[in-house]
Amino acid sequence: MxxxxxxxxxxxxxxxxxxxxxxxxxxxxxxxxxxxxxxIVDISFSMPITPTTGEILLSKGPVGDNASLSIYSMNDDGNAVTLIHNDSKNSRYARWSKDKTKIVYSSDNSSTGGHEIFLMNSDGTNNVQITNDNPQYGNGNPIFRSNSKIWYFNAQSTGWTEITEINYDGSEKTKLTDFYSQGKSGDNININSTGTKFCYYKQTSSWSYDGEIYTSNSDFSEEIQLTTNSYCDGYPRLSSVNNKIVYIYDFKDVCVMNFDGTGFVKLTEFTDKNASGPIWSPDESKIIFTVWDGVQNDVWIMNADGSSQINLTNSTDQNEIVSDWQ
Known part of the structure; x- marks a missing residue:
């Protein structure tokens, strides 16, 4: 026995x-x-499901009042929505630093009255305005370039945007690009995990409907144009694991392609909605993005292959615009 x-x-x-x-x-x-x-014994087992981890940053505000957006975080299941910063103005493009101790964002609650770049702790404390450019169409889309430097786009005049670098304390501001001399305007820059490759889009002047996606080295050398079509391609995000880029095609659908521009796959097929700002999950098994339905913005989530598309926020009175996932 x-x-x-x-x-x-x-x-x-x-x-x-x-x-x-x-x-x-x-x-x-x-x-x-x-x-x-x-x-003899009733025993059953199944493979454990590993949840997608990380937190999501988003801007949120009342429908019909696009001038009022506050910065929040939430879990990737749409729960634990937490207010980080509220200045009763338009605060957006929030991004975490790599160690998640800092958040950089753009807001028009500034000394110039225009959209300037701000830096704060991840809990919303120690909020500091670090640019004072007073550009005609604002500073936006900031990213952390390193432990001391931030990159952002500067829209100094109609139709022209350049990528600019600045220190955390607002010193040593440097214009990194000269898209103007090319008859171009650039925006939506993104960096890979090693800091060696960049992805961004450029379009002809006056913010025309013809943006294409490019990659380059960290000094903007060896620039390669990845897309060549009659539609506007934008909001590119480089992956760290699967050598792919997720982006928006024709201001409407979420697509992916390989680093070299091959392997184009359209993941959504919207006919009455417009997607923007797609972001990989930390493990790159999912993609989160913003969807405009003609009335408001909501945050959607789906698997990396485009399956299981879900309206994650699904609110009736709030605009939600996703900006980061770490």
Whole structure:
């Protein structure tokens, strides 16, 4: 009898370790009879589902009042929505630093009255305005370039945007690009995990409907144009794992392609909605993005292959615009 229960225990541990279905049997010592273990003990297991981890940053405000957007965080299931910063103005483009101790964003609650770049702690404390450009169409889309530098786009005059670098304390502002000399305007810059490659889009002057996506080295050398079509491609985000870029095609649908521009796949097929700002989940198994339905913005989520598209916020009185996921 002791030997019998020892066998059961060994099989139980084996099943727990490998978490797979199998027909488990025991034999009498003379080998003449086979007994299913499931006839003795009711045991069932399944492979554990690893949840997507991380937090989401978004701007949120009342429908019909686009001048009032506050910065929030939430879990990737749409719960635990937490207010981080509210200045009763238009605060957006929020991004975490790599260690999630800082948040950089753009707001018109500034000393110039225009959209300027601000830096604060991840809990909303120590909020500091770090640009004072007073550009005609604002500063926006900031990213953390390093532990001391921030990149952002500067729309100094109608139709022209350049990528600019500044220190955390607002010193040493440097214009990094000269898209103007190319008859172009640039925006939506994104960096890979090693900091060696950049992805962005450029369009002809006056913010025309013809943007294309480019990659380059960190000094903007060896620029490669990845898309060439009659539609506007924008909001590119580089992956860190699967060598892909997620972006918006024709101001409407979420698409992916390889780093070299091949392997184009359209993940959404919207006819009465417009998607923007797609972002990979930290493990790159999912994509989150903003959807405009003609009345308001909501945050949607889907698998990386485009399946299981879900309206995550699905509010009736709030605009929600996603900006980061870490």
């Amino acid at each position: 002791k030997k019998f229960f020892s066998i059961i225990l060994v099989l139980f541990i084996w099943q727990l370790t490998f978490a797979q279905e199998a027909k488990m049997v025991i034999h009498k010592t003379n080998g003449t009879e086979e007994i299913n273990l499931s006839d």
